[in-house]
């Protein structure tokens with residue numbers, strides 16, 4: 001993990017709501033794994049606290065994140081221009097590939113809203129020959145990102161794109177029609193959605209790994225501000241930023 005000032009290479013508007021920001025980093029290109037995040041100090045003066053973002057993709061030495069403008073930090077980030085620099089700390093956290101083994105056959109990548117962010121990078125690094133089904137859900141079509149995904153199945157709450165309903169409704173429908181052998185769910189999105197997916201996974205006997213979100217400050221295990229209560233294992237609490245962000249869902253008490 002390293003802190004560095006990196007130059008912004010480009011911006012791309014992926015949907016009316018979602019921007020992709022690409023910067024150059026040889027360090028992250030050489031070290032980052034799918035599911036890891038970076039902690040960005042968006043400005044020298046304000047806001048002081050870094051903001052965490054999943055690594056969306058890496059091509060050569062170009063690293064990208066996606067975001068929608070929701071508050072101070074993302075507003076500052078959206079005003080940056082090509083050639084400006086940002087202060088990036090990373091890569092942080094664990095990664096999805098450490099949970100890819102022979103104990104399952106079919107992976108389901110499940111992204112909710114901006115929680116789709118880690119899946120293009122995971123798609124590009126996922127072992128060839130292992131089967132993947134990709135699902136993306138969102139409130140409406142402007143919140144659906146498909147870039148970098150392989151044949152994503154889309155669900156929107158308002159029916160403006162793809163299946164009309166939640167992404168979990170779509171998964172249930174598909175798996176009822178065409179069951180898959182030994183599935184493992186990899187999910188990232190709003191906590192309510194991840195909780196519902198985790199419960200369904202348990203019901204059908206699938207393993208489920210979720211990339212958890214919470215308010216973070218340091219992002220590297222120093223401030224103790226991102227505790228999550230465990231449901232199993234030797235420790236009562238773990239740190240989302242350092243021990244996660246990815247946890248087996250039956251091992252944690254999802255808030």
Ligand SMILES: Cc1cc2nc3c(=O)[nH]c(=O)nc-3n(C[C@H](O)[C@H](O)[C@H](O)COP(=O)(O)OP(=O)(O)OC[C@H]3O[C@@H](n4cnc5c(N)ncnc54)[C@H](O)[C@@H]3O)c2cc1C
Nearest residue numbers: 037051052053054066067068070071072073074117213214
């Ligand atoms: C590990 C991790 C990875 C993340 N990856 C991404 C990503 O790839 N793309 C992305 O857009 N966002 C991602 N996020 C969320 C992102 O960090 C926040 O959206 C960002 O910090 C908001 O900063 P801000 O200054 O714009 O908003 P603030 O001014 O800090 O907050 C504005 C409002 O949004 C609410 N808010 C802040 N953070 C969140 C949140 N995480 N969820 C829901 N509401 C929130 C606040 O409570 C407040 O009401 C990630 C978060 C974590 C922990």
Ligand code: FES
Nearest residue numbers: 217219221224241
């Ligand atoms: S954010 Fe500081 S310990 Fe996790």
